[in-house]
Amino acid sequence: MLVLFKHNAKKYAYDTVCGSLSVLTLLEYRMLEAIHPPMEPLCPTALRYELAKYDSSDVEENYEALYEKAANGVIFVADDGTLRVPDTDEDTARAAVFAAAERLTAPVRILGERVSLAKEILAPKGLIAE
Numbered sequence: 001m002l003v004l005f006k007h008n009a010k011k012y013a014y015d016t017v018c019g020s021l022s023v024l025t026l027l028e029y030r031m032l033e034a035i036h037p038p039m040e041p042l043c044p045t046a047l048r049y050e051l052a053k054y055d056s057s058d059v060e061e062n063y064e065a066l067y068e069k070a071a072n073g074v075i076f077v078a079d080d081g082t083l084r085v086p087d088t089d090e091d092t093a094r095a096a097v098f099a100a101a102e103r104l105t106a107p108v109r110i111l112g113e114r115v116s117l118a119k120e121i122l123a124p125k126g127l128i129a130e
């Protein structure tokens with residue numbers, strides 16, 4: 001599951017399955033708000049219209065970069081019932097897990113270096129798989 005969130009004046013994309021955490025530009029953030037997997041190889045016309053205030057070559061470049069991330073398993077990784085805590089500072093990891101907890105609909109297995117942090121957040125919501 002890809003979770004978008006804002007923390008400390010930055011915009012992030014957090015893929016809960018692979019644990020990737022990417023700092024985003026405003027354009028990338030807006031694109032990811034509008035994109036749903038699977039991504040098409042070419043930027044959809046509807047997305048170009050939605051982002052018409054941006055330079056069209058910037059939209060194309062950013063879409064291609066996001067498509068490459070998806071193809072390489074950095075974003076939009078197929079859900080497998082796990083939540084891998086991102087390998088980052090504790091404050092940002094906490095913000096990422098809180099953002100994910102708002103969108104989770106079923107319990108998950110927790111992986112990563114900060115399992116205890118994720119358990120602290122997810123346990124009260126009943127979101128930890130046994």
